[in-house]
Amino acid sequence: MEIFVIFTTIIMSLFSVSGFVLNNSLTSIIRNKSESVEEVNVRVNSIPTHQLLKGETDSIQLSLKQWQVTPYLKLDLLELEGDRLKLNLREIKGITANNWQKALKSPVNIGWRMVMTENDLNKIIMSPPAQSIISKSTGNSSQSDFELLDLAFNLQPNNRIFLDSKIKLPIRGEEILNVHLELSMELKKGHTLIIKDLQGTLNNRQLSSKLLQGFADNINTQLSLRNLEKSGITMRILQLNTDKDKLEIAGFVHLKPDLDKVN
DSSP: OHHHHHHHHHHHTTOOSSOOOOHHHHHHHHHHHSSEEEEEEEEEEOSSGGGGGGTEESEEEEEEEEEEEETTEEEEEEEEEEOOEEBOGGGOTTOOTTTGGGGBSSOEEEEEEEEEEHHHHHHHHTSHHHHHHHHHHTTOSSTTTOEEEEEEEEEETTTEEEEEEEEEOGGGTTOOEEEEEEEEEEEETTTEEEEEEEEEEETTEEOOHHHHHHHHHHHHTTOBGGGGGGGTEEEEEEEEEEETTEEEEEEEEEEOOOTTTOO
């Protein structure tokens, strides 16, 4: 979700007061709004060019390599291709993650492909936002019930993932518990990631299949992209592949304007 908000801000920055912005200007905007980025390739098509004065483009193509989005979020590669874009220029200033729909005059469709390394994935998972999501998805609202000390992904071919974590539970005092999980990820209808074939150990002792299945069922309910649809975002994943040290995901997103708020 954070990547989406940052990308939307970048696109909206295209339209200055004059409205005429060249491709290299968008490159500068991306670099200025990023922690760092190794390579930026961008193409904004607007024929005739005076469409930019009205906040319209025919298409946008973007490729970013080694993009450090935030101190804890880095992508090895991000490719985006969007069709016709029509923005309400009067609403761009003051747009946030909660009211972005006001800036759209018509729906927007964007195809995307993302590649992330295992190392960067592990940095994300230990970041404060990710820890908050993990806490909610496991049914714990505070660290008093569950303290996650460490969590690391080990990517395997064919969407197989190994996880190693260290946790503390109040009932076990200061004892550090080592949890090892092995699982497969499966796409369901493009909008839901399903955890399956889950196996695990606690301090090298096999965990019960009933306990693991309950954990998987709880997580699976949190992994549906349909949860975004109430916010005007329809996102689908068309491809999910893991290999040694790499995670590749491709799909599309449809952004729906709030026509009641568009002047």
